[in-house]
Amino acid sequence: MNRTALRIAFVSILLSAVACNKKEDHSLGAFHIDIATVIPTGESGYRLLLDNGKQLWPVATDVYYLPSDDQRVFVNYTVLSGRQGNYDHYVKVNDIWNVLTKKIIGPATEHADSIGNDPIIINDAWIGNDYLNIDFLFNYGGVRPHAINLVTAPKPAASVPDTIELELRHNAFGSTSQRLYEGFVCFDLKPLQRADTDSVILALKAREGEETKRVDLVYRYNQMLVEARLTTPIPVVSSNEYY
Template sequence: MKTQSFIRKGFFILTALCLSMGGQSCLDDDDNNLSLSHYYANALVTVKQSADNTPYLQLDDSTTLRPVNMASSPFGEKEVRALANIELADEAPQEYDKAVFINWIDSILTKPMAPNLGEEENNRTYGNDPVEILNDWVTIAEDGYLTLRFATRWGNGQPHFVNLISTKNPDNSYEVEFRHNAFGDTEGKMGDALVAFKLDELTDTQGETVKLKLKWNSFSGEKSAEFDYCTRKATNPQAQEVTAIRCTKKVK
C-alpha cells in the first residue's frame, strides 16, 4: 500500500451522526431496544481473518473475539483497525476467547510505517507541522499497531498528510516519530482524527515488552511519550492494511 494514503481531517463525531440517523427511533416507543450506549465505541479492535477466511476481532495483545453476527468482513480480505460497539453474546466462542455481538463497526485509517528519508527530505516529504497527541483510550500500542488520536488546526479543507517513521536512533531501535504535513493549512479551529500505524518494521522484541518512544512536534515544542510494546504474534501474514475514510474533515 502506498504511504500517501488519505484520511479525512477531524475525529469523526460518531455520536452525532448515529443520533441524527437513528435517534428518532430511540424516542418513539418502548418496543425499540436500542440504548444510547450503543452509539458509543466501547472497543478498539483489529479486524482479521483466520486461515479459512473467517473474520474475527483482536481486542488487545491476547484476547480474540468471535463476532457471531459477522459472517464476512466488511473490509474484505484486508486487515484494518476499527472502532466498534460490541456486547458479549451467549453463543460459544469456539476457538476464540469470547463471543460478541457487533452493534456497529467503523474502520480507521491503517497505514504501514513510512521510510526515514533523512532529515531534510523528511521535512520536505512528511512535513513537521505541529500536532497534539491526545491522552485517550484509543491512543495505544497493541497488537502490533500504534493507534493515535491527534489534534491540530484545520482551515481550508486541504488534506493533511500523517506518517510514522523510525528515528534510526542507534541507541534505541524502538524510537519513532509522528510526522504531519498540513501543506500550509495551519489556521482555523482545532480538530482531531485517528490513525493506526503497523509496527512490523521495528526490531522484533522476541516476546519481551519494551518501551516504545514516540516523538512529535507539538504546538509548544518537541514532546515524547512512551508506550508498552511487544511484537505481535503472526496471525495471517497475507493480510494487507486498508485505508478507510471515516472522518468528516480531510487529512492525508
C-alpha cells in the same frame, strides 16, 4: 456534517454509558465499543481481535462491512454468547468503522517533501496487539485531507540502547486554520521486532508548536493489554479528513 461524523459524534456522547456495559451482559440492549484488528475469513467474513487478546465472531450485523487484512477499527457490538470454540464471544456488530492504519516510513530525511513538519499534539499513545495507537490533535482545515505519518528518526548519541527514535509528522498542505480537531491513528509495529530481544523502547516525538513532546513506550512483542482500553471519545473528524 456528513453521516460518518454524525454517527461518531453520537457514539462519543454515549461513551459514558459504555463503561456501565463492560460486564458480561448478553442483553440485546447492551453494547460495547472497542478498538480491534480485523482478520478476514473467506470472501467477506471476518473475525475481530481485541487488544486484550479476546476474539469475537460476528454472527449478526446491522451494517455491511468489507474486511481487509490488518485493518484497525472501532467496533460497536452486542455480546450474544459466552465462549464458543476458539472464540470468546459470538457478537452482533451494531456499527464498525475503519481507523487510519499505516506503516512506519523512514527515515524522515528521505520523505521531507511529503511528511511535512506542521504542529501536532499527542493526547495519548499506547501499544496494543503490535500496534501503536495515537490519539492526537491537529489544526484541521483547508481544501484537502492532511497527511499523518510516523517516521524513523536519527538516534541521538546519548540515547538508551535498543531505543528506536520515531517522529509523528503532520502535513497541513498550507492550511492556515488554527482550530484544533481530534484524530486517531494506528501504526503497525511488527517490522520493528528484532530476533535478539523480546522488546524495544520507542521514543515517540512530535512537534507541538515551538516545543517538541517526547513519549517513551516499551514495545513487548505479541503482548496483549490486560484490559482493552479506549481512553478518549471517538474523534468527530473521521479519517476521510486525514490520511
